[in-house]
Amino acid sequence: MGRRAFLRDTAVAAATLAGISSLAGAMPVRWVSTIATGAREVTYAVPDADGVSIDTDKEVILARHGKNVYAFGLSCPHQNTSLKWQAGDHRFQCPKHKSRYSADGVYIEGRATRSMDRYAVRLDGKNIVVNLDKLYEEDQDVALWKGAFIAV
Numbered sequence: 001m002g003r004r005a006f007l008r009d010t011a012v013a014a015a016t017l018a019g020i021s022s023l024a025g026a027m028p029v030r031w032v033s034t035i036a037t038g039a040r041e042v043t044y045a046v047p048d049a050d051g052v053s054i055d056t057d058k059e060v061i062l063a064r065h066g067k068n069v070y071a072f073g074l075s076c077p078h079q080n081t082s083l084k085w086q087a088g089d090h091r092f093q094c095p096k097h098k099s100r101y102s103a104d105g106v107y108i109e110g111r112a113t114r115s116m117d118r119y120a121v122r123l124d125g126k127n128i129v130v131n132l133d134k135l136y137e138e139d140q141d142v143a144l145w146k147g148a149f150i151a152v
């Protein structure tokens with residue numbers, strides 16, 4: 001590994017460690033940067049019930065909706081405002097222009113023109129591994145976007 005790659009991975013690992021404390025207790029996180037492939041990945045325990053956890057440091061929303069688990073980008077597709085979960089209404093909403101999305105990230109209404117962006121995910125035992133380098137947009141990568149979840 002070259003010096004540049006080493007410094008990059010070291011910086012990423014340090015940033016990750018600094019961010020662990022901001023996570024909700026119900027969502028343990030483990031950094032699994034794979035130096036060999038260069039992929040940036042983060043691992044969370046698969047939620048055992050419907051709900052939403054937000055990792056503000058990684059800008060990932062982890063959500064379970066029925067038997068499906070998603071990892072959404074935190075930013076609203078319209079102008080990148082951090083999305084909020086409205087537990088009472090069981091949907092996401094953007095606080096800036098009030099775009100609304102269902103629990104599976106599908107666009108309902110508002111200024112946004114697509115659904116919430118989804119990260120590529122895979123199952124690893126009882127964990128979900130999120131590839132931070134692959135964020136799919138519904139209007140650009142529709143097939144990949146549709147398949148970006150795990151069924152548990």
Ligand code: FES
Pocket residue numbers: 076077078079080081094095096097098099110111112
């Ligand atoms: S920034 Fe979210 S709707 Fe405009």
